[in-house]
Amino acid sequence: xPEVIRRIVEIQLTRVSERMSKKxxxxxxxxxxxxxxxxxxxxxxxxxRPLKRFIESKILNPLAGEVVSGxxxxxxxxxxxxxxxxxxxxxxxxxxIAPRKRVLAKVK
Numbered sequence: 001x002p003e004v005i006r007r008i009v010e011i012q013l014t015r016v017s018e019r020m021s022k023k024x025x026x027x028x029x030x031x032x033x034x035x036x037x038x039x040x041x042x043x044x045x046x047x048x049r050p051l052k053r054f055i056e057s058k059i060l061n062p063l064a065g066e067v068v069s070g071x072x073x074x075x076x077x078x079x080x081x082x083x084x085x086x087x088x089x090x091x092x093x094x095x096x097i098a099p100r101k102r103v104l105a106k107v108k
Contacts, residue, residue, distance in 0.1 A: 002038070008048045009038045012055050016063075023067065024074030028097040030081040059087045 013029050020027045041054035059080060066072050066089055077094045080087050 005038050005042050005048055006034075008051060009034060009041065012051060013037070016055065016059060020063070020078075024076075025067070025072060026077040026094055026097045027063075028077075028079050028092075030079060032082040033080055033087060036082050036085070062087055063089065 013034065017027050017029075037051070037055060037058070040058075041051035042048055043050050063078075063080070072078055072089065072091065077092050077097045079090045079092045079096060081090055082088070
């Protein structure tokens with residue numbers, strides 16, 4: 001069901017957030033991005049199995065590129081948003097990220 005897929009997306013995005021926090025980067029995800037991941041990461045034939053690979057290719061790999069290139073680093077707060085079907089990374093204040101983390105914590 002869409003609700004179950006949505007919960008799986010939340011769990012996977014929480015893992016991304018936790019992974020980035022180990023590098024000192026606070027990260028949040030916009031609602032349009034969450035919806036995009038839920039729609040495109042799910043496959044009617046394979047269910048939510050492709051979701052991890054989708055998140056890796058659309059979010060983690062580009063995010064790693066930003067970190068490696070020096071575009072972001074420890075102490076930064078980043079909002080991952082959606083633009084033209086791609087993840088975009090916007091530096092924001094930590095307050096803009098904190099409310100989203102509380103929402104993610106409830107999913108666990």
